[in-house]
Amino acid sequence: MGAAAYGWNYKLDAPPITGGPNLGLYYVRSFSDASSYGWELNPALTNPLDPFYQAQSGVCWAGVPAIITAVQNHETGQPSHYSEAAASLAGYNPATQLEDLIGGSLDYIEAFIVKPYQAAAAAAGPEPPGAYQLPANINYPPYGSCQ
Numbered sequence: 717m718g719a720a721a722y723g724w725n726y727k728l729d730a731p732p733i734t735g736g737p738n739l740g741l742y743y744v745r746s747f748s749d750a751s752s753y754g755w756e757l758n759p760a761l762t763n764p765l766d767p768f769y770q771a772q773s774g775v776c777w778a779g780v781p782a783i784i785t786a787v788q789n790h791e792t793g794q795p796s797h798y799s800e801a802a803a804s805l806a807g808y809n810p811a812t813q814l815e816d817l818i819g820g821s822l823d824y825i826e827a828f829i830v831k832p833y834q835a836a837a838a839a840a841g842p843e844p845p846g847a848y849q850l851p852a853n854i855n856y857p858p859y860g861s862c863q
Contacts, residue, residue, distance in 0.1 A: 717850060718787035720755035722801045722840045724833035726810065730825050742822050744814045751833070753798050753840070755791040757784060771855040774862030778851035789848035796848070801840035808832040 729746040733739055760768035761784055772780050792798045810832040819825045 717758050717761065717783060718755060718791050719758075720753065720791045720797045720840070722751070722753050722797075722837050724751040724837065726750060726829065726833075728825070728829065730819075730822055732822075738818070741818050741820060742825055743818045744825060747811055747814050747829075749810065753792075753801060755798075757787055761787070767859070768857070771857075771859040774855075776853065776860075776862035777855045778853045782851050783854060786848055786850045790844075790850075793848055795844040795846055797840045797844060800842075800844050801836045804836040804839035805832060808835050 727746075727748045727750065728744065730742045730744050733741050733743060758768075760766040761780055763769055769780055772778065772783065790796055808831075810829050813828060813832060814825075817825060817828060819828070
C-alpha cells in the first residue's frame with residue numbers, strides 16, 4: 717500500500733594537511749547532512765477512478781482514508797520505518813562520530829562516515845516492531861460486494 721526509502725547523502729570537506737608533522741593526513745573541516753526519508757502511497761489510493769479505490773466504498777470496508785492513515789503511520793508514525801532510522805541516527809550520529817577525526821586517507825574518513833548511514837538504512841528496512849497495521853476489512857481483488 718506504500719513504499720519508503722531512506723536515502724543518505726552528505727557533503728564532506730576533508731583536505732589533506734600540507735605541512736608540519738601531520739603532513740599527508742586528512743582532517744574533517746566541515747560536514748553537512750542532506751539525507752532524506754521519502755515515502756509514497758500506492759497510486760491506487762490517490763486516484764478515485766482506480767478500481768481498488770472505488771472498491772473500498774461502503775460500510776463493509778475500511779475506506780480509503782483509513783487505509784491512507786494506516787500506511788502513513790506505518791511509514792512515518794511511531795513506531796515506523798522512519799522512527800527506526802531516526803533512532804539509529806540519534807544513537808550513532810555521523811557528525812558526532814567525525815568530530816576531531818584525522819585519517820591517513822580520505823577513504824578511511826569516508827568509510828567512517830558510511831557506517832552510521834548503513835546502520836540507519838538497516839534499521840529502517842525491516843518491519844518495525846509493533847508497527848501500525850492495515851485495517852483488516854480492505855476489499856482486495858477479486859472485489860467483493862458490501863452486503
